[in-house]
Amino acid sequence: MIIGVPKEIKTNENRVALTPAGALELTKRGHTVFVESTAGVGSGFEDEDYIEAGAKILATADETWANAEMIMKVKEPIAEEYGRCRPDQLIFTYFHFASSEELTHAMIKSGSVCLAYETVETKDRQLPLLIPMSEVAGRMAIQEGAKYLEKPVKGRGVLLGGVPGVEPGKVLVLGGGIVGTQAAKMAAGLGAQVTLLDVSLTRLRQLSDIMPANVTTLFSNEYTIRRLIQTHDLIVGAVLIPGAKAPKLITRDMLALMRPGTVLVDVAVDQGGCFETTRPTTHDHPIYIIEDVVHYCVANMPGAVPFTSTVALTNATLPYALQLANKGWEKACLENQELKLGLNIVKGKVVYQGVAEAFNLPFHRLEEAIAE
Numbered sequence: 584m585i586i587g588v589p590k591e592i593k594t595n596e597n598r599v600a601l602t603p604a605g606a607l608e609l610t611k612r613g614h615t616v617f618v619e620s621t622a623g624v625g626s627g628f629e630d631e632d633y634i635e636a637g638a639k640i641l642a643t644a645d646e647t648w649a650n651a652e653m654i655m656k657v658k659e660p661i662a663e664e665y666g667r668c669r670p671d672q673l674i675f676t677y678f679h680f681a682s683s684e685e686l687t688h689a690m691i692k693s694g695s696v697c698l699a700y701e702t703v704e705t706k707d708r709q710l711p712l713l714i715p716m717s718e719v720a721g722r723m724a725i726q727e728g729a730k731y732l733e734k735p736v737k738g739r740g741v742l743l744g745g746v747p748g749v750e751p752g753k754v755l756v757l758g759g760g761i762v763g764t765q766a767a768k769m770a771a772g773l774g775a776q777v778t779l780l781d782v783s784l785t786r787l788r789q790l791s792d793i794m795p796a797n798v799t800t801l802f803s804n805e806y807t808i809r810r811l812i813q814t815h816d817l818i819v820g821a822v823l824i825p826g827a828k829a830p831k832l833i834t835r836d837m838l839a840l841m842r843p844g845t846v847l848v849d850v851a852v853d854q855g856g857c858f859e860t861t862r863p864t865t866h867d868h869p870i871y872i873i874e875d876v877v878h879y880c881v882a883n884m885p886g887a888v889p890f891t892s893t894v895a896l897t898n899a900t901l902p903y904a905l906q907l908a909n910k911g912w913e914k915a916c917l918e919n920q921e922l923k924l925g926l927n928i929v930k931g932k933v934v935y936q937g938v939a940e941a942f943n944l945p946f947h948r949l950e951e952a953i954a955e
Contacts, residue, residue, distance in 0.1 A: 584908040585615045587651025589644050590622035593658045595866035597625030597889035598896065600655040600676065603636040605897040605904070610637030614908045619647040626893040648672075653907060657896065658883060659686055670694030671930065673912045675904065677701055677716075679853040680927055681828045681941040690928050691944075696912055701853075702825055702935060703903065703925035710825060711921070712903070714761050715895035717850075719885040721765025721821065724848045725754070725773065727884070728817040731846045731870060731877050738877055739844030741816045744774030751775050755811050757803065757832050757857065758821035759786045762850045766819045771795045778811055808832060813840050820849040820857040827937035828855040835859045835873075843875035852880045913953055923949060 586609060588601045599622050601609075606616045616638040620630055630640045641647045648654060648667035656676035660668060662685075668674060671694065678699040680687045690697050700712035710717075725743075732738035732752065745751030754770040756763045759781030767779045771794065779794070780803035781787050787800045794800070801807055812818060812833065818841075822829050829851035838860065851857040852864075860873050863882040870879050885892035903922060906915045916923045927935040929952040932945075939946035 584911070585617065585650060585652045586904070586908060587647045587654045588616065588618045588622055588638075589647045589654065589656065589664075590619045591625075591657050591886075592644075592663065593661055593883060593886075596658055596883050596886045598657045598883075598886050598893045599623045599626050599628065599889075600657050600896070600900070601904075602626075602894060602897045603628055603632040603638070605901045606633055606638040607636035608901060608905065609908060612905065612909065615639070617641050617647050617650055619644055623893075626889040628893075653904075653912070655900070655904060657886075657893075659683070660689070662689075665689045665693065668693035668695045671696065673698060673907065675700070675900070675907065677853070678927060680935075680938045682853055682855040684942050687928070687933075687938060687942055687944070691931050691933070694931050695928070696926070696930065697928040698907075698912065698916075698922070698925045699927045699935075700900065700925070702927060702937075703921050704825065705921055710761075712896075712899050712925075713823075715899045716885045716892065717761035717823075718765050719888060719892050719895065720850045721762040721819075722769045723884045723887065724762070724766045724819045724821070724850050725769040725817070727869070727879055727881075728754075728819065728846050728848045729773065731879055732816055732844070734844075736870070736877070737844060737872055737875075738846055739816050739842065741844075743770065743817070751797075752817065753778070753815040755815040755818045756780065756821055757808070757819065758823065759783070759790050759800070760821060760823055762823070763819070763821035764790065766821055766850075767794060767798050770817070771798050775817075778815065780807065780811075803832075805832075809837060809840060812837060812845070813842070815845070816842075817846045817848065820847070820851050820861075822851050822857045823854065825937065828941055829857040831857060831859045833858045833860075838874040838876045841876050844877065846877045846879065848879045850884065852882050856880065916949070929953065
């Protein structure tokens with residue numbers, strides 16, 4: 584198979600979909616890997632590194648897309664890339680379709696086969712291709728939240744860990760999944776008082792057993808959220824419903840309950856956000872303020888630490904990419920239920936229920952989409 588790795592062009596996206604080590608694993612199995620020139624530079628990988636691994640460097644994005652049977656990306660195609668997507672071409676990346684109707688219709692129109700990292704799912708309901716970036720984003724949520732709690736950037740002026748004689752800051756984490764767990768661990772490690780909410784008692788019991796003493800677990804409901812946001816300095820939105828829009832756990836009217844300078848970090852922004860006032864931001868302009876509440880809603884948080892993120896992502900995606908390349912996407916997806924669940928749009932037809940429901944689109948069984 585011919586695999587293309589284009590350079591990411593979303594604002595301040597420095598990650599790349601494949602490391603030289605990943606390229607080597609593909610090329611030594613007889614596959615061709617085309618990498619757009621300088622695609623890996625932002626993550627610390629030079630063109631020469633890919634050449635040594637057996638990949639070939641192409642000068643432009645147009646060449647990379649035009650020559651590839653499978654495109655491996657990090658972020659979803661943006662408007663500039665829509666025209667490069669070809670019928671029957673496999674695009675393997677994060678799509679987060681439920682947060683963008685424009686992207687969904689563009690990919691339907693393209694006729695491409697869209698296999699989304701974020702909906703590949705194991706038998707035990709794990710999301711193996713989302714986990715590494717969720718781990719990064721969860722930890723970054725505290726790192727960035729701590730920064731924006733500083734007074735010069737309109738935060739409350741609170742040091743999360745406090746100092747002797749001064750109580751530490753308070754962190755509220757909404758959601759006990761991968762993002763929430765990593766955020767809680769990071770905040771606890773800094774010495775903050777952490778409250779972690781989830782709707783699963785089973786998960787709360789697990790977290791209660793593994794979390795340090797400065798983390799309190801509580802069952803999540805609106806009453807509890809309204810009470811806690813009045814006293815917490817940093818609030819992290821870490822709720823995920825695979826392939827669907829995130830629920831709005833904090834509504835606009837709740838902002839009035841918060842103290843001026845409270846910081847909201849919405850890690851669920853790629854899925855529409857779990858705060859009603861969420862709108863996507865970039866690393867260039869990461870925050871905005873509504874009613875004296877600081878909102879950090881960067882849609883590609885792991886892009887700020889591209890070396891760590893790129894290596895972690897390739898570690899997770901490569902086994903699946905090898906299956907797709909060795910067998911072709913149809914056989915690989917029909918034989919592997921995990922990959923099958925990653926398919927969202929196939930040749931103009933929506934084959935993932937959450938995406939169909941998000942925009943009232945017809946839902947098609949995969950076998951029907953393949954047959955037509």
